[in-house]
Amino acid sequence: MGLLYFDNNATTKLDDRVLDSMLPYLRESYGNASSIQHKLGRQANHAVERARNQVAEVLSCQAKEIFFCSGSTEAINTVIKGVFQAYQKKGKHIITCRTEHKAVLSACSAVEKSGAEIQFLGSDGNGLIDLKELENSIREDTILVCLMAGNNETGVLHPILEIAEICAKKDVLFFCDATQWIGKLPLNLAEVPIDILCLSAHKFHGPKGSGALFVRRKSKPIQILALIVGGNQEHGFRGGTYAVPQIVGLGGALFLAKEAHSLGNLRDYFEEKIVQEIPEVNIHGKEVDRLPNTSNVHFTYVRGSELMTKVPEICISSGSACVSGDRDPSHVLKAMGLSDEEAYCSLRFSFSRYNELEEIDEAILQLKKAVDSIRNSSPIWQMYKEGLL
Structure with missing residues (x-):
């Protein structure tokens, strides 16, 4: 066998249909998506925006709330380090859990060396947090709650709707690493008030090296300082030449993942x-x-x-x-x-x-x-x- x-x-495994959708942007339509002054650049730019709309449609959010990156590790570092830098006037207290992915734990450790106070919630024998402990742990100087949707090792799901509602009530940002959830279970961001969310294409039959960050548009805009600066790509939030084939693959793979x-x-x-x-x-x-x-x-x-x-x-x-x-x-x-x-x-x-x-x-x-x-x-x-x- x-x-x-x-x-x-x-x-x-990369879905064959996803690969087929990527190949034209490696061969014929190889333009730089920022070079919109000519036809090849515009073709690439349109492909990026089509993928952005695909992601937004699946997640039930606005296309302008989606930012492309290389994957969840980059997104996690961007959020934890960027929020810590942007919100120090409010505080330095970040809440997470010891069952989080190593990318989260490592990024928290990095900002802790710069003065952040990291609080780890306890978990029971199934890896679940106590929602009362979460609510009681949020303080005036808490700037971020960072909890994953589905655990990458055990598959155990956090109650993300309840977590999001607690954070909304306490007026603190909720960042959800949804890397393992997206593509396996539906998520409607119009109904679940998560503030920030990340995903990676290669977890749902898309290409490696491609991910996305959702940042909710609010009346009081969420502040996240860019991790990678360069040109004005992604409205200055993430510099660097667009990886058009990977972005096309991400959008297509997520759209296909809607299938039952x-x-x-x-x-x-x-x-x-x-x-x-x-x-x-x-x-x-x-x-x-x-x-x-x-x-x-x-x-x-x-x-x-x-x-x-x-x-x-x-x-x-x-x-x-x-x-x-x-x-x-x-x-x-x-x-x-x-x-x-x-x-x-x-x-x-x-x-x-x-x-x-x-x-x-x-x-x-x-x-x-x-x-x-x-x-x-x-x-x-x-x-x-x-x-x-």
Whole structure:
């Protein structure tokens, strides 16, 4: 059957239709989108604006609220650093959570060195925050609440509508990293009062190196100082030559993502079958709302790194792609109260519309064989079975 790809939260396969839409802007219509004095430049400019309108239509916002960038990491750095610089007269207090993506945690650490006060909300065993704690934590000098929509490792969803309403009531900016949500679940920004939001095209079958930032237009304009200065692209908010093919791909991929896909059926089938076929496994966050494509599985006394080496034809992850090379246990699972050992014995499976049930069947056969092999040679597993651990 060949490689079985279940690492779609890291990146997704480029949709053939998206690639086809990009190619003309790599070949014939290769003009600079800022060079509107001539035909090729205008063609490129029109393509950028068409993509902007596509994104706005899917998110139910205004096209002028969408700004293109290289992806969510750039957007996250732009927002956290830019808001901190712009709002220091109001305060330096930023609220986030320890289960956030490393890009958020690293950007918060960077501004903390410049004087920001970072407050981390606690999380329960599922990775959910306490909304009362959030509300009570917002102060007069709070300038930003930064909480993701869907966790990249566990798929657990934050209640973003309730969070947005709390922030609106307290008159504090809410920045939502929606990188994993967009393209998998609908989001209507006309109904959910998020102030700032980011997304990346390669999470929903678009090209790598392309992302977007939503900044809501308000009567009191949101101030974010530019991270990248240069020309007057994106109204001076993000300098640099437009990556027209990538932007076209982003718009097209997001528009295609509106199509209904039964990702939840794949995930549920996988989870039901793996629990039946392999003893002593459990699913992190199974009892709460999660992304429909994400399953984080704990294999008791089977290290994820060892299991992955025994199933080289299955593409899976021990956590975020940004930190999967680390020797440290997942910071997300640790924040949920898991021990180092439990975190080391957990793997993430993330599905896409290109996966099929037959692939899941084959994967579970390979996983079962590998788990049995590891456990049969493990003294710790034998002690566990005998009730000595």
